[in-house]
Amino acid sequence: MTDNKITTPGSEILFTDEPAIALYNIISHYSQEKLFIIADENTAKYCLPLVNISGWPVAPKILEIASGEENKSLDNCRIIWDFLIDNGAGRNSLLVNLGGGVICDMGGFAASTFKRGLQYVNIPTTLLSQADASIGGKTGINFRQLKNEIGLFVEPRGVIIFTGFLATLSYDELLSGLGEMIKHALIADESYLHELISLNINQPDIDRLNLLIFKSVNIKRAFVNRDPREANRRKALNFGHTFGHAFESFSMIINKPVKHGIAVANGLICELYLSRKKCGFRNDKFTEIIRFISSVYPCIPFNHEDFEILINLMKHDKKNSNQAVNCNLIPDVGQVLTDNLITEAEMTDALEYYYVNYRKQ
Numbered sequence: 001m002t003d004n005k006i007t008t009p010g011s012e013i014l015f016t017d018e019p020a021i022a023l024y025n026i027i028s029h030y031s032q033e034k035l036f037i038i039a040d041e042n043t044a045k046y047c048l049p050l051v052n053i054s055g056w057p058v059a060p061k062i063l064e065i066a067s068g069e070e071n072k073s074l075d076n077c078r079i080i081w082d083f084l085i086d087n088g089a090g091r092n093s094l095l096v097n098l099g100g101g102v103i104c105d106m107g108g109f110a111a112s113t114f115k116r117g118l119q120y121v122n123i124p125t126t127l128l129s130q131a132d133a134s135i136g137g138k139t140g141i142n143f144r145q146l147k148n149e150i151g152l153f154v155e156p157r158g159v160i161i162f163t164g165f166l167a168t169l170s171y172d173e174l175l176s177g178l179g180e181m182i183k184h185a186l187i188a189d190e191s192y193l194h195e196l197i198s199l200n201i202n203q204p205d206i207d208r209l210n211l212l213i214f215k216s217v218n219i220k221r222a223f224v225n226r227d228p229r230e231a232n233r234r235k236a237l238n239f240g241h242t243f244g245h246a247f248e249s250f251s252m253i254i255n256k257p258v259k260h261g262i263a264v265a266n267g268l269i270c271e272l273y274l275s276r277k278k279c280g281f282r283n284d285k286f287t288e289i290i291r292f293i294s295s296v297y298p299c300i301p302f303n304h305e306d307f308e309i310l311i312n313l314m315k316h317d318k319k320n321s322n323q324a325v326n327c328n329l330i331p332d333v334g335q336v337l338t339d340n341l342i343t344e345a346e347m348t349d350a351l352e353y354y355y356v357n358y359r360k361q
Helices: 019-030 041-046 074-086 101-116 127-133 163-168 171-188 190-197 206-226 233-238 241-253 260-279 283-296 304-315 344-358
Strands: 004-008 011-015 035-040 061-065 094-099 119-124 138-143 146-153 158-161 325-332 335-342
Touching: 004 206, 011 206, 019 094, 019 119, 019 158, 035 041, 035 074, 035 101, 041 061, 041 094, 061 074, 061 101, 074 101, 074 138, 094 101, 101 119, 101 127, 101 138, 101 146, 119 127, 127 163, 127 171, 127 206, 127 260, 146 241, 163 206, 171 190, 171 206, 171 233, 171 260, 171 283, 171 325, 190 206, 190 283, 206 233, 233 325, 233 335, 241 260, 241 304, 241 325, 260 283, 260 325, 260 335, 260 344, 283 344, 304 344
Parallel strands: 011 158, 035 061, 035 094, 094 119, 119 158
Antiparallel strands: 004 011, 138 146, 325 335
16 A cells, blocks of 8 residues: 545645654654644554654653543543643644544544644544544534534644554444445445445455545545535535434443444434435335345344433434434435434334334344
């Protein structure tokens, strides 16, 4: 794999085999400033040695945050802010987020609110964060068991993507990233969708995966560049997330958390069902896609008595308007209808369809 670069307004995304050199090239502009790195216990052990910057004039300060979606919290933001203050961070310092979506989202939010804005770099280490979460400038934390309830749109100074990090990932982490990639394909590119369906996610070829990630990043950047603050077109990237975020929050409530992209993949089942019912998504395509998703992904465990909880979670989704639940629908692959208001009866219908057909007994 050779270095490949995507340059966009305010940010540079670099695919590289040499993450340490790529990082050094970015931080060389901060040679007189302090450098800070946030990692979790896994990335500190396995990934930090691969971005070794031992030649840096001042050794970076490193903070380790526990991994897991439950740690994407205000309490951990306070720990990051204390870390920055206690180590003399200034507005011209640089924060490097080395981790998956939790570290990139929370680190970006902490940086963007510190002294009204500290620049940051993302080095995503999971498939989900490389293909989706680290791209586009969405930062945030979970609050009161609601997904990404508090956050900002702030682009990173740069994103460094090294697919070598993926070699140590668990199967669940690979599935999580694939879920967002399937979403990208559904909203943009049918041929890409068939590439993903044919991918052996159990033992993915890293070089092939690198090309697929590059396609996903280009799809996401195309939407973000046209609509940086999600006023219209960028909303398409939320396909699968109205139900997906509810599934993810519910899984945390019952102390059986699932990865974000796994929740999204299950959310796609419900939103494709509504797309078929409300705007004519073709049944043959629907059957093919749902068969693939349900054959690969574990289901979300809920019962009829949980419908009310899931519907209330959807009512709190940040995409909603005038207290009505907002959901993306697709009449066909590559076509997205945003700002569709769905009724409680329609949410119940979709949950019932999922419960009857895909909930494993």
